[in-house]
Amino acid sequence: MTPSADYTEKIPNNVDLHEDRRLQRALESWQPNFLSWWDSMGPALPTEDVYLRTAVHVGRAGWANFGHVAMRDYRWGVFLAERDPDRRIGFGEHRGEPAWQQVPGEYRADLRRLIVIQGDTEPASVEQQRNLGATAPSLYDLRNLFQVNVEEGRHLWAMVYLLHAFFGRDGREEAELLLHRNSGSADSPRILGAFNEETPDWLSFFMFTYFTDRDGKYQLGTLKESAFDPLSRTCEFMLKEEAHHMFVGTTGIDRVVQRTAQVMCEQDTDDVVAHGAIPLEMIQKYLNFHYTVSLDLFGSETSTNVANYFTAGLKGRWNEARREDDHKLTDDAIMVDSVVDGRIGLTEVAALTGLNTDLRRQYVDDCQTGVERWNRILERAGLPQRLYLPHIAFNRRVGAFAAVQADPWGQVLSPAEWDRRQGEWLPTDVDRAYVRSLMQPVYGRGRIAAWIAPPRQGINDKPVDYDYVHLA
Ligand SMILES: [Fe+2]
Ligand SMILES: [Fe+2]
DSSP states (O other): OOSBOBTTSSSOBSSOGGGOHHHHHHHHHHHHHHHHHHHHHSOOSOEEEEEEEEEOBOSSSOOEEEEEEOGGGOOOOBOOOOOOTTOBOOSSTTTTSBOBSSOOGGGHHHHHHHHHHHHHHHHHHHHHTTTGGGGOSSHHHHHHHHHHHHHHHHHHHHHHHHHHHHSHHHHHHHHHHHHHOOTTOSSSOOSSGGGGSOOOSHHHHHHIIIIIHHHHHHHHHHHHTOSBHHHHHHHHHHHHHHHHHHHHHHHHHHHHHHHHHHHHHHHTOSOOGGGTOOOHHHHHHHHHHHHHHHHHTTOOSOOHHHHHHHHHTSSOOTTGGGOOSOSSOTTOEEEEEEEETTEEEEEEEETTTTHHHHHHHHHHHHHHHHHHHHHHHHHHTTOOOOOOOOOTTTTOOSSGGGGSEEOTTSOEEOHHHHHHHGGGTSOOHHHHHHHHHHOOOOOSTTOOOTTSOOOSSOSTTOOTTSOOEEEO
């Protein structure tokens, strides 16, 4: 493996693909299927070219190139982080043994499943975001959308490479299915719930990239620990790209809050609808929705599957190396969220079975930093209002809290009261229609829609008013 990508090949890669002709041919025959999926399910807005970064090197210094490229000619490639020849397994019953370069037979089905679930989310988000180009608030934002889209496409390539290279015929079949399932499809939906929701407007897009891409960060973080070294190295490199997706979400919400706060101050009112901004309560409702569907992605509070994955070395914890315990957890316990006699509480379980809860708590802490950041914007504007993360039991479809209805402060509600009041906390049709009414495209250089503040700086040291996208 070399750190630099070979761009003379049909499929750019740093895995010496030319040395394995069978694998190369298999991936080259998957490539046209990928491209026809991209044409029919990828970004719908016709463009000439877009100022995009393309990964060229996995090393520390300068890993990407920037330039205007036609999106269809984007060089989706296969890149694994550099191999550490001495890498050892960091947790579970194989702790201390050398990392695996091949898939052990007994873990084949589980590893394939983990890769397929991760792989399924990547094209799903491209499908969800397909129509957003039609209503971009600026060329800068349009470029960021497309950057996220092409990189999610590359993440699909990353998972498809693993399936083709290490899972034989089953892997090739799974790679086909990754293009066959579609977000929101009635017959063959994407595997996870949040990836079948629509992303109909840009407020949803920013919330998605903040909350749902952040779930991806944590899932990739656990797979980065995997004893299966090619999976670990793939995820390590994907995390690098993922950071920009979350930046798009974080700063997107910053700018929406900023604009709303500005209008509130200038007009001395909370009711910013008349002035074309998004009211704070509406921002809160969107936040509530995207945060809670993303919490569902972490699965049930307890899971014997996940305990087995950990023990086997397939999937570790977030920051496994920094944990100060035996990395086996066979004798440890954890308190997990639960419902006891209809009331919200905690139950003690074996630490191994509670690993989903452990990961979700890391995620919740991380989400909280965004809320604090947005609240500082409100504070600086001299406004008393604050945003918050709703209680973990609010609006859940998966896990212990799927059985109860709770308000955003964790008070259990009767089903009737929930039905009556959920519109106070989740976007209603009226809210969604209002947000959608603001979504008018702004394609002029350096111009920006009225519902969002301009970005503080451009991409890759380019000015904010740079011609990031040339429309067709
Ligand atoms: Fe991704
Ligand atoms: Fe992402």
